[in-house]
Structures are given as structure tokens and as C-alpha cells.
Amino acid sequence: MGSCIICGVDVDGGGRICDPHQEDVVFDFRGNSPKQLVPNRFYRGVVDGYAEFGVFVDLAPGVTGLLHRSELDRRLDSLDWEPGDEVFVQVKGVRDNGNIDLAWSIRQADREFRGVLVQDGDTEFLPDEDGEEADEAPDAEADAERDDSDTGDDSDAIDDELATESDDELATESDDEQAGVGDDIVSEEPTEAGDADEAVSADAEVDADDAAVDDVDADNGDETADADDADDETAEDDLADDRERVGIGTLSDAVGDAVRIDGEVVSVRQTGGPTVFEVRDETGVVDVAAFVEPGVRAHPDVEVGDAVRIDGEVESHRGDVQVESEALVLLAGEEGKAVRRRLAEALTAEARPEGLQPLAGDEAVAELADGLLDAAEAVRRAVLESRPIVVRHPATADGYVAGAAVERAVLPLIREEHAKSDAEYHYFTRRPLDDPVYGMDAATNDATRMLQDRDRHDEQLPLFLLVGTGSTVESADGIDLLSVYGVDAVVVDAEVADPETREAVDTLVSPQIDGVDADLSTGALVASLASAVNDEVRDDLRHLPAVSYWAETPERYVELARDAGYDAERVAELREAVALEAYYQSYQDKRELVADLLFEDSGNLAAHVSEQFREKLETEVKTATENVVTEAVDGVEFAVLDTDGYTHRYDFPPTPLLLDDLHRRNANGEAYATVGIGTDELHIRTTADVSVRGVAERAAELAPNADVSTAGLREGKIEFLSGERDAVEDAVVAAVAESF
Numbered sequence: 001m002g003s004c005i006i007c008g009v010d011v012d013g014g015g016r017i018c019d020p021h022q023e024d025v026v027f028d029f030r031g032n033s034p035k036q037l038v039p040n041r042f043y044r045g046v047v048d049g050y051a052e053f054g055v056f057v058d059l060a061p062g063v064t065g066l067l068h069r070s071e072l073d074r075r076l077d078s079l080d081w082e083p084g085d086e087v088f089v090q091v092k093g094v095r096d097n098g099n100i101d102l103a104w105s106i107r108q109a110d111r112e113f114r115g116v117l118v119q120d121g122d123t124e125f126l127p128d129e130d131g132e133e134a135d136e137a138p139d140a141e142a143d144a145e146r147d148d149s150d151t152g153d154d155s156d157a158i159d160d161e162l163a164t165e166s167d168d169e170l171a172t173e174s175d176d177e178q179a180g181v182g183d184d185i186v187s188e189e190p191t192e193a194g195d196a197d198e199a200v201s202a203d204a205e206v207d208a209d210d211a212a213v214d215d216v217d218a219d220n221g222d223e224t225a226d227a228d229d230a231d232d233e234t235a236e237d238d239l240a241d242d243r244e245r246v247g248i249g250t251l252s253d254a255v256g257d258a259v260r261i262d263g264e265v266v267s268v269r270q271t272g273g274p275t276v277f278e279v280r281d282e283t284g285v286v287d288v289a290a291f292v293e294p295g296v297r298a299h300p301d302v303e304v305g306d307a308v309r310i311d312g313e314v315e316s317h318r319g320d321v322q323v324e325s326e327a328l329v330l331l332a333g334e335e336g337k338a339v340r341r342r343l344a345e346a347l348t349a350e351a352r353p354e355g356l357q358p359l360a361g362d363e364a365v366a367e368l369a370d371g372l373l374d375a376a377e378a379v380r381r382a383v384l385e386s387r388p389i390v391v392r393h394p395a396t397a398d399g400y401v402a403g404a405a406v407e408r409a410v411l412p413l414i415r416e417e418h419a420k421s422d423a424e425y426h427y428f429t430r431r432p433l434d435d436p437v438y439g440m441d442a443a444t445n446d447a448t449r450m451l452q453d454r455d456r457h458d459e460q461l462p463l464f465l466l467v468g469t470g471s472t473v474e475s476a477d478g479i480d481l482l483s484v485y486g487v488d489a490v491v492v493d494a495e496v497a498d499p500e501t502r503e504a505v506d507t508l509v510s511p512q513i514d515g516v517d518a519d520l521s522t523g524a525l526v527a528s529l530a531s532a533v534n535d536e537v538r539d540d541l542r543h544l545p546a547v548s549y550w551a552e553t554p555e556r557y558v559e560l561a562r563d564a565g566y567d568a569e570r571v572a573e574l575r576e577a578v579a580l581e582a583y584y585q586s587y588q589d590k591r592e593l594v595a596d597l598l599f600e601d602s603g604n605l606a607a608h609v610s611e612q613f614r615e616k617l618e619t620e621v622k623t624a625t626e627n628v629v630t631e632a633v634d635g636v637e638f639a640v641l642d643t644d645g646y647t648h649r650y651d652f653p654p655t656p657l658l659l660d661d662l663h664r665r666n667a668n669g670e671a672y673a674t675v676g677i678g679t680d681e682l683h684i685r686t687t688a689d690v691s692v693r694g695v696a697e698r699a700a701e702l703a704p705n706a707d708v709s710t711a712g713l714r715e716g717k718i719e720f721l722s723g724e725r726d727a728v729e730d731a732v733v734a735a736v737a738e739s740f
Contacts, residue, residue, distance in 0.1 A: 005115045005126065005295060016117055016124040024456060025115035025272065026088055026107075028127065029059045034094045036121050037063075042105055042113065047085045055081065057089055057102060065091065065100030072104050073425060075592045106425055109317060111287075114456075115295055116272035128294070239311050239327050249283030251321050252419065254314045261286070261323065262331065262339050265306045266386040268458045270297055277328070278386065279308065281339075282346030285386050285418045288312065290325040299328055304458060307336040321419040351381040353532045359545060360556040364511070364520045365528045371509035372525075375490045376532040378463060378507055379406070382488075383413045383427070388453070388462035390429045390446060393522075394436035394469055394714075395586040396657075397579040401523035401548040402467040402492075403430045404594050405541055409534035429462075430589040432582065436714045438470040443478030447485065464489045468522035471497035471510050472713045479504050492529060494522040495714060523548025524557060539564070540599055546571045547578070547598070551664055570606075574598060577609035580616070583652045616652045621661060623647070628662070634737040636671045639663075640729070643678045656715045659683050673736050677729050680722040681711060684732065690739040692716050695732060698739075702731035 263281035275298040290298035358365035393399035497510035524545035546561035627646035663685035706724035
């Protein structure tokens with residue numbers, strides 16, 4: 001029986017990783033059959049080549065899998081992988097014919113995993129172990145005995161000699177420090193050639209540096225009763241005395257230089273190699289790698305939120321800037337306070353926008369300026385605090401426009417703030433909702449993800465930005481679940497929010513009941529919010545409000561889109577293309593595809609997708625129209641459609657969009673209603689201002705055994721027990737007629 005390399009629990013079958021941590025390590029596969037691969041594990045591979053439908057990746061000689069383009073989090077042609085490049089992928093599964101399905105891994109470096117293991121067939125062991133001998137002698141004493149008995153080649157002998165020399169140098173350096181000779185941390189490169197020589201020497205240097213840091217940490221621990229000034233003096237003794245602090249934002253121009261940075265620890269993650277501290281100051285964020293030995297936590301006394309000073313060398317890893325730590329010390333007393341004060345002042349100055357300039361000068365948006373500025377400040381502050389942002393929006397054209405507007409504004413800010421090239425995928429997530437209600441299903445999914453990220457990767461809890469959802473009582477349970485964990489929630493909705501919601505969320509932007517502008521869409525409102533978050537993308541957003549309207553687009557937004565180069569036909573194509581793509585894989589954000597449609601497309605993509613939208617919608621409308629039952633009740637004309645029997649329930653268009661179109665085409669006069677009824681839910685559309693919640697309450701009185709309730713206020717959705725369908729249909733028709 002083996003033990004897990006991460007948590008130490010016993011693992012059946014002699015494995016080295018427990019089930020809960022299977023996805024926290026990366027495996028080097030040395031087997032010879034696809035059937036030996038374990039689904040859901042992450043593996044190191046080598047790019048073999050490209051095809052129109054994806055990338056082939058070699059996991060071992062003769063074992064090749066396909067990373068299909070649908071599994072990528074970006075466009076296939078945007079990948080910068082070249083044949084022969086080392087990459088990291090996840091095995092989704094192995095088919096009966098031996099074909100291997102791969103999935104994308106956002107982690108593309110050893111240091112981003114919590115451990116590294118070798119899988120040789122069914123055997124698992126650490127990279128520095130021999131699989132067979134590791135099973136027989138897994139402890140340090142057995143390893144030493146095996147090393148003594150190895151005959152080895154010349155390079156092994158050189159490694160042993162250099163390691164001995166490094167130990168002698170470390171002992172000499174330690175003696176010098178005890179005698180008071182030199183406070184500087186010295187890092188010298190060996191003159192011997194050869195990759196093996198450099199690796200051994202580098203390890204010796206890291207060990208020496210960490211030994212020095214550990215000495216200081218121990219000293220600080222022994223003197224906890226001393227004054228803060230004494231602590232600061234002890235910390236300074238461990239650092240090089242000839243360095244001046246530099247801003248993290250300048251490190252991209254300092255690769256190869258020895259630097260000193262002061263900042264606050266944002267996150268800590270343990271990899272199979274070094275411990276990686278994410279540190280921020282008032283100018284940016286950077287990863288700092290500190291190494292003791294593979295998989296061992298460096299500086300265990302340093303936690304998220306601590307103020308630290310770091311001496312190290314700036315390096316570039318796969319295009320990302322990183323600091324290799326030579327010394328890391330906690331800053332207490334006045335120095336620690338100074339770091340936090342400097343960060344707080346910079347944060348306050350940067351987070352609050354100077355003001356709000358509504359797109360097209362929209363007066364309805366201007367009336368909500370205070371709330372929008374509060375929301376913009378919350379978003380900007382989350383970026384500056386290295387806190388993830390999760391955007392939730394309905395999977396509709398209006399919802400996607402709103403979500404894409406925020407995404408367009410925030411991603412450049414994240415790129416400026418973080419040195420890591422994949423930071424925009426790590427710190428910003430957009431998750432569409434099938435229903436425009438933030439219910440328990442969505443909230444449970446979000447809570448599970450954020451708690452996993454907190455516990456596995458020591459991440460901060462995210463800021464949740466709910467646009468076009470979350471403002472009605474139907475979302476109360478979901479928002480309450482988030483509030484249990486103390487996460488911040490910002491709700492922005494063009495519709496009037498329920499009073500209960502105003503008290504439940506941290507920041508809510510919604511029109512008041514008095515003076516509501518009925519022609520304001522969520523997409524238009526959030527586009528102005530996005531321009532306040534990042535004014536540099538304002539020009540990119542000018543056409544979005546017009547795209548968010550299906551009918552009766554305000555002239556101010558029509559003109560704004562025209563000024564941006566989007567005429568009415570082009571706007572319609574974008575709206576229809578987004579609506580079609582929003583339906584398919586509605587749970588996916590489709591970040592790159594949506595960006596191409598709304599911001600980068602020259603016209604061909606949107607026109608092509610829009611054509612499909614029109615063909616599918618026209619086919620469905622024709623079928624539905626032929627099966628609509630019309631009746632008049634108390635002077636109100638009703639068009640009732642059996643959506644179970646006369647629509648393609650699992651194909652485009654979705655029922656709400658179909659009913660919207662039917663209602664727009666057929667409504668004649670002020671007393672007209674369209675009702676679509678299915679097995680246990682129905683949707684209503686009316687020409688009068690009818691309260692869906694009021695209709696549901698009245699229908700519940702008329703059909704007391706049907707358990708009628710409002711399921712989605714924004715889309716006119718009511719739910720009921722399927723066995724009472726006929727009674728509910730009659731009750732809803734009667735309730736709607738009473739409301740006119």
C-alpha cells in the first residue's frame with residue numbers, strides 16, 4: 001500500500017495519489033498502451049501535429065491522443081504550440097478502438113500542479129525514483145543504499161562530486177555568516193559545462209538560499225516577544241543590503257536582474273517542485289517561486305495577506321515573468337504597515353472611476369450613475385486585489401451582449417495587472433444561465449467551484465457580477481447561498497428589482513419603480529457600466545446596445561451603432577448570430593467565438609450564422625403558426641400553442657424566443673396574449689402590462705391542486721404540476737383576461 005504524495009493518506013494498490021487529488025498532479029506516461037491511461041488525469045505530452053479538427057499530442061511513443069478544437073478554450077489557430085513542444089492535457093477517456101480523447105488544461109507548467117508522478121503501466125512513482133526499486137525501498141535510507149551500489153556513468157560521478165563541492169561551499173558560507181562575514185546573498189554560476197552540472201549547481205544554490213531564509217524564520221520565531229523594530233532589523237539582516245525596491249509592474253523589463261520587491265501575498269500554491277507565492281504591490285502582480293525540495297512547502301509561516309519582502313532574480317518561463325526567490329521575509333511593524341498602507345491608497349485611487357459617461361447620453365442610465373459607479377469600483381477593485389470575477393448572465397442575445405461588454409472591459413485590466421499569460425482565463429469567468437434566474441442549481445455550482453479553488457489552490461473567493469438576473473425573489477435562495485460564505489455580489493438589471501433583493505446583495509443597480517424607462521435593455525445598461533470600468537474600450541462598445549434589442553431599438557442607440565460603422569442590417573445579423581450561438585452549449589461562455597462575432601468579425605461569420613438563425617426560426621414559426629389555437633375571453637384574444645406537441649423541444653429556437661417572435665408578428669391591438677404551454681411549464685406574452693407574478697397567484701387560486709408558481713419573471717415563465725395541465729391552462733387564461 002502506498003501513500004498520497006499530497007496528503008499522505010494510504011492509497012490502495014500501491015499508488016501514490018489518492019482519489020480526491022487525482023487532478024492535482026501531472027503524470028509522465030511511460031506505458032505502451034492507451035488502455036493504461038487513467039481518465040480525468042492530467043498528462044505531459046508532446047505536440048505531434050495539427051489537423052483541421054484539433055491537435056494530436058503524443059503521450060508516449062506510439063500512444064497519441066486528439067485534443068479536439070471543441071475542447072480548447074480559445075480558437076485553434078490562436079494556439080502558439082509548435083510540433084515538438086511540451087504541453088499538458090487531460091485524458092477524457094479511451095475508446096474501444098484505442099482512440100484517446102483529450103481535454104484542454106489551463107495549467108501548462110509543472111509548477112502549476114501540486115505534484116509530478118511517473119506512470120509506468122500500472123505503477124506510479126516519483127520522478128527521482130526507479131519504479132521497481134522505489135517499491136522495495138521508498139524511504140531515504142534505502143535511496144541512499146541504492147545510490148551507493150549504483151555503478152553509474154561518468155555524468156553520475158560528476159554529479160556526486162559537484163554535490164559534495166556544493167555541500168562544502170554551503171558549510172563554508174554558513175560558517176562565514178556565523179562569524180559575521182558578509183550579509184549579502186551570493187549566487188554564482190559554476191564554470192563547468194554540461195546540463196547535468198548546471199542542474200546540480202543550481203540545486204545547491206537554492207538549498208543554500210533556503211537554508212539562509214530558514215535561519216532567519218527561526219530567529220524571528222524565537223523573538224516574537226521583541227518589539228516590532230527589532231523584528232524589522234532581523235529581517236533586514238537576511239536580505240542583500242545593496243538593493244532598492246522596484247515595482248512589480250517593471251519586472252518584464254528586468255529579466256535576468258537581481259531585484260527586491262515588497263508586497264502582499266495574494267495566493268500560495270504548492271507544486272511538485274517549488275512553492276509559488278503570488279505577490280502584488282501597487283504596480284502589479286507576479287509569481288515568486290521558493291524551493292526547499294520537490295513538493296515541500298517553503299516558508300510555511302507565510303500566508304495569504306501577509307506583507308513580505310523578497311530578494312530574487314527575474315526569470316521568464318514560457319513567456320511569463322517570474323521571480324526566483326533568494327530570500328523571503330515577513331514584514332512586521334512599521335514596514336508591514338507601510339506596505340499595506342501603500343497598497344490601500346493605490347487601490348482606492350485606482351478602483352473608483354472618475355465618473356460615468358452613458359453611451360449615447362442615455363438619461364435613464366445617467367439616473368443610475370451612483371449605482372453604476374459603485375458596481376464599476378467593485379469590479380476594478382477585484383482586479384486590483386487579484387480576486388477572480390465570475391459574471392452570470394442569461395443565455396440570450398441581451399444577456400450575452402451584457403456579459404461580453406464586461407468581458408471586453410475587464411480582460412485588458414487583468415492583462416495589465418498580472419504577468420502570467422493565462423491570467424485572463426484564471427481571474428475572469430463568464431457563465432451563461434439557461435434560465436434568467438439565479439437559482440440554487442447555479443449557486444450550488446458556483447459555490448462548489450469557488451470552494452474547490454479556495455481549498456486546492458488557496459484562491460480568494462470571487463466577486464460575483466449578475467447581469468440581467470438575480471434581482472427578483474426567485475433568485476433569493478441562490479444569492480443567500482453565496483452570502484453564507486461572505487462573497488460579494490453585484491446585481492445589474494434594467495428591470496425593476498424586487499425590494500427583497502435590494503437588501504440581499506452588496507451592490508444593486510436597477511431602476512426605481514417611479515420613472516422607469518421601459519425601453520432600457522440590460523445590454524445597454526451594462527455597456528455603459530463597462531465603459532466606466534475601462535474607458536479605453538469605450539469605442540469597442542458603441543454598437544452593443546443596439547444589438548441587445550429585438551424590437552423598437554431606441555433611436556439614440558441606432559445612431560450610435562451607425563456612427564460606429566454598424567447599419568441596421570449588420571446589427572440584426574449580430575443579434576441573430578449571438579442568439580443562435582447562445583442556444584448551443586448554453587452552459588459554455590464561448591469566449592473567443594462571441595468576441596469574434598461582436599468585435600472582430602468582418603461580416604462573414606455573423607452573416608453565415610445569422611442565415612442559419614433565420615432558416616431555423618422560419619421553419620419553427622411556420623409549424624407553430626399552423627397549430628396555434630385562438631380564442632377570445634372577456635374581450636382578450638388569445639393564441640395558445642402546445643409547445644410539447646408542435647415545437648422541436650430540443651432544437652433551436654428555444655420556446656421563449658419562439659413565443660417572442662410569434663407574439664411580435666401576430667399581436668393585433670391592445671388586448672392580445674400569446675400562451676405557450678408544455679408538460680409542466682408555460683410562458684405568457686401580452687400587449688398590456690400584465691404582472692406575471694399576479695397571474696400565477698390568481699391561477700393558483702383557480703387551480704388549487706396544481707401548485708402553480710412563478711419560475712421566471714423576466715421571461716414570463718410559470719410552473720405547475722403536469723397532472724393539472726388542463727386546469728392550469730384555463731386558470732392562466734382567465735387570470736390574464738382579468739389583468740387587462
